[in-house]
Amino acid sequence: MDHERFLEQLPVGVFRSTIDGEYLYVNPALVDLLGADSRDTVIERGSPPFYAEPGSREEFVDALEEQGNVLGHEVRIEQLDGTELWGSMSAWLTTSDGRSIIEGVIEDISERRRIEQESVERERRLQQLMDSTDDALWLFDAEWQETLYINAAYEDIWGQSTESLYDDPKTFLEGVHPEDREAVQEGMATLSAGESAKLEFRVNPDEDFQRWVSVQGSPVVRDGEVIRIAGYTREITDRKREQRDKAAYTASLNEIYEITTDTEREFEQQVDELLTIGADYLGVPYGFLTDIDVAAEAGGDGTQTIVTSVGSHEQLQSGASCPLGESYCRTTIESNDLQAIHDAPAAGWEADPAYERFNLGSYIGGSVYVDGDLEGTVCFAGSAPRDEAFSERERALVWIISQWVSHQREQQRRRKELRQRNERLQQFAYIASHDLQEPLRMVSSYIDLLDSEYGDEFDEEAREYMDFAIDGADRMRNMIDDLLKFARVESEAEQPHSVDPNEAIDDVLDDLQLSIKESDASVTVGELPEVRADPNQLRQLFQNLVANAIDYAGDEPPEIDIDAENGINGVLFTVSDQGIGIPEQQQDNIFQVFTRGTRDDGTDNTGIGLAICQRIVTRHGGDIWVDSEPDEGTTFCFTLPTTEGTA
Incomplete structure (x- = not known):
């Protein structure tokens, strides 16, 4: 195969031309590369028109004349139809017949250039992304002796320049x-040893190290050896602040729960401690509970009075008062909701009378309502404005405290009203029973005298009338005695202390032994734990319930079971029988005074015994209820506090 045939078969373009660009020879591969239909078309056109960029051929020729050859020169080529492609050209300058000849080869590198361009574009976009991200991306050598890469986010997070790190x-x-x-x-050290690491720590001395970052790093390993350390740093200050705030909020709620459920603390002590917790959580120095009198005189103003407070503000001490129009609390009342002012001057309060009087830069308060009536406010404040508005958690905590105070004030009102009603009832019962005793004693005496003097002369009808009178007097005496017992539950009570219920049961069974014997009753007593109670009233309670079980036993001998167990609300006692039971429609009223049941023998009780039981249990802080079905028996249940004092 001769030289020219070899060139004809090469897959790359081969050419020979003059310095001026006149083609002397082109092989088929070059004809295809230039998009021509024949060799003659290429030769007639010459080489200059195929250069897509003006001046690029002149630069190529100048280099060739200077160096004698050019290798791997990349040039844009324009095909006959206008399509551009990239070629890599190598050429040598030779001489033939006294003139300079260029001999060279051209290879289509368009695909390679496309791939390279895409790679460059990817790197550009990646660099752009790395430069624009809020995370600091970094790359160090394995020994942390050289910074290989750090992006601009480092400067904002760390407060240091990237140059200093390089x-x-x-x-x-x-x-x-x-x-x-x-x-x-x-x-x-962990990263340099070939293991990944994740850390959280504080940075940026310019901001007093208030910034938190999360750092994740990984070693770059080649052939088992760490050659680079790569990773990123992400600011997590907001997340850390949220975690701290959530933890502080939870801790505050736990403290509030502990305080508000402690029955040993007085209300005033609880309020002071809640104000302290609230002020600490909100980061303000003052917390105060107010009473609000909105019933102003004609043309006047209402009044705000400080009930109790924490903090040293002179005008926010217990007992201090001011016109309602000069208080911050008036905004809470007017809005009927939580009122929160984190920056009073910025909100236009500097000219307000309240600001002039108290000079408070921040304030948050909630209303205290009792039975729908405004009674006061729970407020927290600071002399300086806050940088940020009160958060939802902060508002919720103030709302919780104000709602608890409202509830407690309502309970205080209920207890006061109940105490007053009980006192009036007790006074009435005592006076009524005491005043009835003397005329009843006189009536009974004359009945007895009449019976003893003239009883033998009574006919059958008169004897019946006399028996009715004697029985009525006896029942009246029993009712007065029970009414006095009802009144004395409060007036003659002992302070509760540790008592063994088994001893009380023994005394009761001794007192009722005649009734037990006559009715052939059986009484079973389980293990009864000690309780805090008035021992006399505990005996009265058991005696009434056991006597009630005997009275309503029915035709069969009474079977009475007394048992107890410790529960979450104290000691739960049960007194059960297998008697006639209580109709459902009577169970709701069974503990009311003068609510009577009817025994099988047709006689009535006084209707006070179970009311006395309820009064005794209530005085001890417990509950009493009944579970009964007609002809299925009855179980009375009641709770009393344990010896630890829980109820």
Whole structure:
């Protein structure tokens, strides 16, 4: 195969031309490369028109004349139809018949150039992304001696320049909180040893190390050896603040729960402690509970009075008062909702009478309502404005405290009203029973005298009338005695203390032994734990319930079971029988005074015994209820406080 046939078969373009660009020879591959239909078309056109960029051929020829050859020169080529492609051209300058000849080869590198361009574009976009991200991306050598890459986000997070880190890779440690540096250095050693690391620590001395970051790093390993350390740093200050706030909120709620459920604390002490918790959580120095009198005189103003407070503000001390129009609380009342002012001057309060009087830069308060009537406010305040508005958690905590105060005030009102009603009832019962005793004693005496003097002369009808009179007097005496017992539950009560119920049961069974014997009753007593109670009233309670079970036993001998168990609300006692039961429609009223049941023998009780039981249990802080079905028996249940004092 001769030289020309070899060139004809090469897959790359081969040409020979003059310095001026006149083609002397082109092979088929070059004809295809230039998009021509024949060799003659290419030769007639010459080489200059195929250069897509003006001047690029002149540069190529100049280099060729200067150097004698050009290798791998990349040039844009324009095909006959206008399509551009990239070619890599190598050429040599030779001489033939006294003139300079260019001999060269051209290879289509369009695909390679496209791939390279895409790679460059990807790198550009990646660099753009790395430069624009809020995370600091970094790359160090394995020994932390050279910074290979750091993006601009580092400067904002750390408060240091990227140049300083390139100059000295370990300067970033100066931006780490002193208390966290040891942990960071340990993490660096871990990465250099070939293990990944994740750390959270504080940075940026310019901001007093208030910024928190999360750092994740991984070693770059080649052939089992760490050659690079790569990772990123993400600011997590907001997340840390949220975690701290959530933890503080939860801790405050736990303290509030502990305080508000402690029955040993007085209300005033509970309020003071809640105000302290609220002020600490909100980061303000003052907390106060007010009474509000909105019933102003004609043309006047209502009044705000401080009930109790925490903090040293002179005008926010207990007993201090001011016109309602000069208080911050008036805005809480007017809005009928939580009122929160985090920056009073910015909100236009500087000219307000309340600001002039108290000079408070921040305030938040909730209303206290009792039975729908405004009674006061729970407020927290600071002399300085806050940087940020009160958060939802902060508002919720103030609302919780104000709602609890409202509830407690309502309970206080209920207890006061109940105490007054009980006192009036007790006074009435005592006076009524006491005043009835003397005329009843006189009536009974004359009945007895009449019976003893003239009883033998009574006919059958008169005897029946006399028996009715004697029985009525006896029942009246029993009712008065029970009414006095009802009144004395409060007036003659002992202070509750630790009592063994088994001893009380023994006394009751001794007192009722005649009734037990006559009715052939059986009484079973389980293990009864000690309780805090008035021993006399505990005996009265059991005696009434056991006597009630005997009275309503029915035709069969009474079977009475007394038992108890410790529960979450104290000790739960049960007194059960197998008697006639109580109709459902009577069970709701069974503990009311003068509510009577009817025994099988047709006689009535006084209707006070179970009311006395309820009064005794209530005085001890317990509950009493009944579970009964007609002809299925009855179980009375009641709770009493344990010896630890819980009820």
